[in-house]
Amino acid sequence: MPVTVDSPVRIGKLAIGALGTLALALGTLQAVVEPSLPLLQSDLGIGPAQGSLIFITLLITGAVVAPIAGKLGDRYGGKRVLVILMAVVSAGGLLSSLAPNLPVLLLGQILQGAMVGALPLSFILVRKHLPPGQTQVAVGVVSGLFTGGGLVGMLIAGPIAEGLSRHWMFAIPTIAIIATTLIVSRLMPDDPPTESDSRIDWLGVILLSCTLVALVLGFMAITGGGLPPLAIGAVTLAVAALAAGWVAVERRVSSPMVDLRMLATPAMWSSCLVTLFMSLGLGMTVYLVPQLLSAPADEYGFGASSSDIGLFLVPATIAGVVAGTIAGIASRRFGPRAVIIAGTVVTAATLLFLASQHDAIWQMVVARALIGFAVSVSAVALLASTATAVAAKDTGIATSLLVVTRVVGVALGAQLGGVILGAGTDPVTDLPTETAFTTGFITAGVIAALSLLVVRAMKKGVRA
Template identity: 85%
Template structure:
């Protein structure tokens, strides 16, 4: 069992503000792709499948990096690992800003994906340096500011890409990340590493990473169409074999990457399943709404530019920012289950309503805003309750598993949405049928509604 070498220094608002500022810069870099995705597709000469790949590449890397970052942060200190990750993210931002083609841009997105590990590392720091009663609020603030960065990204992506170039929309947030990382390094006190004579379970790390990558890439290949049944079966067998191997290794490891006993508790597995289901619905909406705005106004769409799409998504981003603070406070006062239940109901109802109510821009704006608020409130409540429901030395790995689950869910949701649109595309006009959008929204709503069945088994209590 790990033993902390010394009591950590308590931190104040300035240090939390530094973490939040870094989260703001990271959210900005992450968000520039969504409103400019149609522009990137045209500029690079790629279709819906390749566009969805740009959207999910960062998320795939994040799914791999987050649990590793959380585990290393638990062992060696959150601040130390955070600074290393931000160096990788900065390199990725530079690659994306200089990318002349799709492969280089994808490489930049792969490196940028390390930013997903910043959230569990931030949760480690606030758990170590704050009293238990303030941890949930701090988690909400950091999460909210990460979402707040999305607001900045949504606003600057279109004007910068259209006024300067798509290269600068990556470069400017990258410069901000470099600057804010230096501020965090100076203001945030060092958190002492844990003393342990056990080794990192690298085999478990590798197997989990391979499982996640195989799952997402395999799902992309299957939803992309064209694979024979034998190939689909082979993909399924590979993912199942990797997952089985990971479980076998973790059960035998003296110091496993993930304590499987922790995963069997209703609070933990319930949180993971709810997060996955709601993230699937959110990922579909996040991909579909910009595509619907981009469809020619001569048909059922709106013919919006990247700048217009970014402006249309601003209210949703503001709602996500507000949800960060509201989620932590609401979870503290009303309990996580009540907050998550309300969020799931609003998300499912709004998605299903979008199937028929998408004739006016305000309908899409309102629906996207409600979905963003409901999903973000639920995500913060899940993260905050998990951060206090597990032992202190497991904070990083437990919260990173939720972050990974959310990332994978959003990535798979985007792929599902892209696959449905691709299947419903007219080969002559190259435009998806309106019914393809309606079908996608209904499926997304049903998936989100399934999370209500899981919420009932989640435990209310948390550990101090």
């Protein structure tokens, strides 16, 4: 029989701490590649173009796995699916640590990409075992520690790879994941499935996965330039056809992967739109700020090296970690809607400030930290709001859709930033003009501000 949440088994701080520690280890494993990419390219004998495949592979896998993991968690129980998913991630981490060449490393990254599904599964667990107010705080803690893992990964990757080897920078976080998974399995009570009599909509799963892959790869191909208009039209039609096919299937099956009625509620579609707008603005910022910092100092930039840029971005990562906990507490105190509005206003205002004031490093560092904090606060508030606004049986799929929207939005935003700089490149110096950066920051600010038009549709209350 379906399980209700009237009398859930309550969990304590140790269980939440175990979930948070697991998120920290996952974030660390996810982040070790970026700062050590030059070393990986040299060790494996690959170029920058091949190196970028590592990030693309992880992104696509995460976008595909998250909604599937969320749906399976709703059906079979979050704890059960989380443990299985962590076994897949651990296998990927160990494979990456032993990889002798790029194909094996890519296979490891494909398996590691499943880690994105851990967030919606964690939200299922806290939703089932905590009351709404505590759920919002727990969501903030888990999200913040996942972001914190990114900071840890960026800081330890280089020293471990240079002091030991590139193999250990994958192995050490993987060992931590295995250990914390065992602890979570012991401390977290079982959560029986809420839809034990439903069937998995595998056709919907396949169509949604194909739509996400086609969207990301198609947008990258189009923004990369070189495609004739006919090819661009074909890519657009292919994505539209896949999306339409998925909607048609979801409307007809008895147990859809995503209940379109839930997706059509103001709480859900508004959260998805706000997440998309904020993620697009963040993605553009993530791309534009390092480009401006590395631009020649005799032009308009600062001539910063990769190591310098990494240090300049540390405050932004720390701000994202702090934002997770603050957002959970603030959402319980003031309501998610108020937190989202505040985060949106700060993000848009800071981006517009950058458009006019970007001639000092401190301006870049402070602005990037403010944006990282505001976007993270909004993202956690959106997740907390969604996790408590939908029915308990839809927690996994609803929050996973927001996670996917954010991942895809950041990727598309980065591509959009690249298009703007490419269009504003000076043919003489082969460098983007300062005006191109100004245009990019203004565009990002306007996109983020569009969230305010959508927030008004969000519900103020939550479902118990």
